[in-house]
Every structure is written in C-alpha cells, then in structure tokens.
Amino acid sequence: MRKIVEITKKPGDPAVRELLERINRGEDRMTVGGLEGAAQAFLFALIFRYLRRTIIVITPTEKEAEACFRDLSFFLGDEQAFLLPPWDLLTTDMFAFQRETELTRLEVLHRLTFGEPAVVVIPARALMQKVIPFDVLTGYGEWISVGDTRERDELTRKLMEGGYVRVTLVEGRGEFSVRGNVVDLFPPMARHPFRLEFFGDELESIRMFDEASQRSIKELAEFMLFPAREVILTPERRERAVRNIRRRSNDLELPRGTKAKLAEMMATGLGASVNPHFYPLFYDAAGDDDPKVRGMETLFDYFRDSLLILNDPLAVAQAEERIENAIDRFLLKAGAGERFYLNKESSCLTAAGVADRSQTMRQIHIAGLAIGPDVTDRSCVRFDLERDIAVGEAARQASEEEGLLGPLTEKIRGWIGEGNRVTLVCGGEECLQRMGHLLSRYGLSVQKAAGAFLDGIDAENAAEGLFLWEGRVSGGFHLPGMKLVLISEE
Structure with missing residues (x-):
C-alpha cells in the first residue's frame, strides 16, 4: 500500500x-x-x-x-x-x-x-x-585505556557486578570471557565486542573484533566500560535486597517459609537474573540503612x-x-x-x-x-494536511497493473515541474529495480540513493528531480515550502 x-x-x-x-x-x-x-x-x-x-x-x-x-x-x-x-x-x-x-x-x-x-x-x-x-550508573562507567594497569581478577569482579555473563566464546552483548591474558567483552552500546590483551597487569592492546568470525576489525586506544544490567550487584546491594525482602514479606504477612525461600535465593546468587519489578529491592533503604539511600x-x-x-x-x-x-x-x-x-x-x-x-x-x-x-x-x-486519495489508490495498485501507475507518474511530473524533489522510498533492491523499470517506461529519469535521508538532501534547497531511495518509512508527504515530496511504499 x-x-x-x-x-x-x-x-x-x-x-x-x-x-x-x-x-x-x-x-x-x-x-x-x-x-x-x-x-x-x-x-x-x-x-x-x-x-x-x-x-x-x-x-x-x-x-x-x-x-x-x-x-x-x-x-x-x-x-x-x-x-x-x-x-x-x-x-x-x-x-x-x-x-x-x-x-x-x-x-x-x-x-x-x-x-x-x-x-x-x-x-x-x-x-x-x-x-x-x-x-550509580555514572559511578560504574569508566574509560579503559591501553597502558592501564589492572588486575584481571578485579576486572572480572567488576564485569560480573555489572551484569556481564561469563561465557566460553563471546557472541552477544553483555557477555565476557577470560582466556589466559586475553579478556573479551561485549558492552551493550557497542556494535562489536572488544578484545583486551594483557602483559601481566598492563593492558597492551584493545581490538574490536567480529563476533562471528572472531577476526579483528580495528585497534582502539580506549573504550567506555558500561554495565550490562540496571542493578550493579555489589555485596552491599545484595545484602540490602535480602533485608528488603524480609521487611516487605513481614509487611505483607507472608508465610515464614516463603520469606525464607525468597531471601535465600537472593543471597545465594539468583539476584543476577531477577525480575526488573524487584530492582527497587537493591536500591531502596532497608529500614536501618543509610538515610542518604534514595532508591530508584x-x-x-x-x-x-x-x-x-x-x-x-x-x-x-x-x-x-x-x-x-x-x-x-x-x-x-x-x-x-x-x-x-x-x-x-x-x-x-x-x-x-x-x-x-x-x-x-x-x-x-x-x-x-x-x-x-x-x-x-x-x-x-x-500545518494544513490533505490526503490525495486518487493518487494513493493508483499507487497501491501499480504493482498489480502497470497501467494504473499512469496517474502517479503524471502527479510526479507535475511536482517536478513545480521544482520539487520527489523521492519514492522502496524497501529493498528488488523494489528499487522494479519501480525504476516501471517509471522509466513512462519516460521518467530516476536517480538511486541510500543511507540517512537528511544526509542526502539539503532540506532547505532540495534539487528537483525524481529519486528512488532504499529504506522504509511509514508514509509519504509533500512539503511545498521545502520543495520536497516523499512517496512511501507502505
């Protein structure tokens, strides 16, 4: 459509x-x-x-x-x-x-x-x-740089407190592995994981690598270490969560066995995979806690x-x-x-x-x-908005009968004649080829483009003509004041 x-x-x-x-x-x-x-x-x-x-x-x-x-x-x-x-x-x-x-x-x-x-x-x-x-979030974040001196055990502890999951081979975000003097980790905001190579306690190199092939992509001087969970699970926070479970269970008058079971599961390590509904347990004051604790x-x-x-x-x-x-x-x-x-x-x-x-x-x-x-x-x-129902209907049916593309091409010619830049957005190479072929049969000259739309145009002074743009957008529009027409495939 x-x-x-x-x-x-x-x-x-x-x-x-x-x-x-x-x-x-x-x-x-x-x-x-x-x-x-x-x-x-x-x-x-x-x-x-x-x-x-x-x-x-x-x-x-x-x-x-x-x-x-x-x-x-x-x-x-x-x-x-x-x-x-x-x-x-x-x-x-x-x-x-x-x-x-x-x-x-x-x-x-x-x-x-x-x-x-x-x-x-x-x-x-x-x-x-x-x-x-x-x-808490900014307190965890830190820059890791080549030349830093750092014990790998301390780095491993910090990664686990920050929600990273230890695995044999790093393939997804939030994972890390340790093999001898090499630490691989995949921060949640990174596009690819990082490989840290140590000589003793000194960080010798940082490389971004492809998680599928395990091949290096490029060397880095530094990167931001960021948590992989919204709970930084320090021993103090785990203890606070246990106290909060007991206190809240008492408030709810839950059976003693239920309270003990929940507290035991939290104390013995299952807090690393807790439901986000219960994250406040780690941050809310637990009665006798520091009054400066502010909660979520x-x-x-x-x-x-x-x-x-x-x-x-x-x-x-x-x-x-x-x-x-x-x-x-x-x-x-x-x-x-x-x-x-x-x-x-x-x-x-x-x-x-x-x-x-x-x-x-x-x-x-x-x-x-x-x-x-x-x-x-x-x-x-x-903004005064109109729907051009007739053109929209012809465009929807164009893929079924080529002849029905005629009204749209006439509209496109009219827009171009008024100095507009007209862009038809297609969701893939097959669509680009098909629409380019159909439009050329109506005598329209088409240019192809891709990437971020605003990077490819000067929105204040768009060059006139007809363009096919690879991408997806939920609907089209015409901005006469900017000489811009966008036609969506959807």
Whole structure:
C-alpha cells in the first residue's frame, strides 16, 4: 500500500521555519497541529538537525513508538535515533529475566548519559518506569585505556557486578570471557565486542573484533566500560535486597517459609537474573540503612537539557491513566493471592508524577488530528494536511497493473515541474529495480540513493528531480515550502 500525505502552508508563512524560530527564541511551550505519521518524524528530524541537542519523543503506545523510531532511523540514520523499550512489570515471578530488553535500555541510557545528542523515542509505559539511579550508573562507567594497569581478577569482579555473563566464546552483548591474558567483552552500546590483551597487569592492546568470525576489525586506544544490567550487584546491594525482602514479606504477612525461600535465593546468587519489578529491592533503604539511600530514579533524571516532544499529549495522558490502572489491578490481584510484590511507587511514576516532573522541561506538543480550524490558540504552529486519495489508490495498485501507475507518474511530473524533489522510498533492491523499470517506461529519469535521508538532501534547497531511495518509512508527504515530496511504499 502506498499513501501520499500532502502538507500545504500559506505562501509566506512556512510553518517549519516559524517553529524553528520560536525554538531559537527560547519559548517553553509550543504546539504543532495538523501533522501525522512520517511527517511528524520528519519534523522531529529537522528540529534535531537544527538544535543539535537531545530530543525526547513521548508516544502513547509501544506500537506508535516503534513506527516513529523506524521513520526517524530512515531520516537520520541508526546512530542518531533510539527506542527505549518498556519492561514487562506485570508479573510477580521474581526471576522473570528480560535480558534483551535490558541491554537495549542500557544502550539508550548510555547515549543519554555519555553519548552525543540523539532523538530518543519513549512510549508512555517506559516513561513511567523507574530506572537505575543516575549516580550509580555514572559511578560504574569508566574509560579503559591501553597502558592501564589492572588486575584481571578485579576486572572480572567488576564485569560480573555489572551484569556481564561469563561465557566460553563471546557472541552477544553483555557477555565476557577470560582466556589466559586475553579478556573479551561485549558492552551493550557497542556494535562489536572488544578484545583486551594483557602483559601481566598492563593492558597492551584493545581490538574490536567480529563476533562471528572472531577476526579483528580495528585497534582502539580506549573504550567506555558500561554495565550490562540496571542493578550493579555489589555485596552491599545484595545484602540490602535480602533485608528488603524480609521487611516487605513481614509487611505483607507472608508465610515464614516463603520469606525464607525468597531471601535465600537472593543471597545465594539468583539476584543476577531477577525480575526488573524487584530492582527497587537493591536500591531502596532497608529500614536501618543509610538515610542518604534514595532508591530508584526516573528517566527525567537523565533528560537534563533535552527538548521534550509529546506526540498527542491528550492520548499520552490517557495512556498513562490506563497503565496506572492496570498496575493497580495487578497489585490488587497479587495481594489477594498472597504473593510477594512491591508498592507501585517503588518501581513506577504515577501519571501525576510524570506531569509534575515534565513541567521543568521545554516542550513541543504535537496535537492530534482532531484540531480544527476553530482552534484559536495563537501558540499553535499549524500545518494544513490533505490526503490525495486518487493518487494513493493508483499507487497501491501499480504493482498489480502497470497501467494504473499512469496517474502517479503524471502527479510526479507535475511536482517536478513545480521544482520539487520527489523521492519514492522502496524497501529493498528488488523494489528499487522494479519501480525504476516501471517509471522509466513512462519516460521518467530516476536517480538511486541510500543511507540517512537528511544526509542526502539539503532540506532547505532540495534539487528537483525524481529519486528512488532504499529504506522504509511509514508514509509519504509533500512539503511545498521545502520543495520536497516523499512517496512511501507502505
């Protein structure tokens, strides 16, 4: 299915430029109306390229977050767009481990903490979930450099405390191995693992290597050692978790045998694979603990100087309310079943808490399509959006009957004649070849391109013509003020 979304603006009033100017003036609250789908993500990408600072995009659901992330990856490239997945916290199984989700989350937390600016897409459910305290995460992170003196036993201990799993052969993120004077490890934010070669206690070399072939890719002078779990499992934290289990079990009036079994499992090593719902056990004060212990923190502690974009604030607020209600029902059921569980506030922000924490951030609100011409809010930057149903239908059927591509090619000629750069996005080489062949039969000259979309165009002064671009995007759009037309295969 192909669809084309047209975005029209009054001459002399380009909405994109107006929004960027208002951001530049330092306005704290801005509203954008009339955009949807990939057109929203394109605007986010333009704002990011303009600001060169981290942008946080909040969506109501995980499905919308995934679509937005995919579109941003097309416009910006994989290294500048990230998706923070939520935990599945609605289970009382203490050892329901979620490894891949955790490694992906840590990659994003690393980027927010130590990396270059990026666009991070976060569904409402993930925004509400608490995270490892910022100071704990930064306290673990350190640069490992050639020439460092370090005992391998001490490095092994630190890796295990940070959630790395010891294996014979490193093949996946969060793994490490030790063979004589060689330590291999795969940090969660790295694209390939690192091989550390020691001479005695001195680190002689660091090489990135391919996990499949085990061949070296390149030498490195240093790298950032980052945890592979949101619990840094020191002996002190393990002891704190045991005390918290006993205290909470007493509060819940659980049988003595249940309390003893849970405490024993935590004390004897199973804490390394604990359910994220129970991470607060390691960070919350255990009654007689240090009063400075603050417990889990929130993603807002990582946002710092970021710009917050709420993609349909009303829908986000409604999603947060549904999520909070689902958590309340889950905990009520857990209590009725005499199961071990933690209070909601230990692992999650309430909807009210999210609203309170977000107040200090600069925000752009992307209004839903319900916004109409009767809206009088002067703070709203408005895009007038149209669907060209006839062209979309012809494009959808083009692969079935070549003749039906005619209306689309005439539209393309019209756009090019008006000085537009027209790009048709295809999801692979086969699609590129097919569409190139079909369009050439209609006398259209086509150029092929690939990579991050914004790297290949000057969005303010795009060269006219027709381009085939390899990639995937959820929908197409037309920006007359930027002389840009994007046609999606989907």
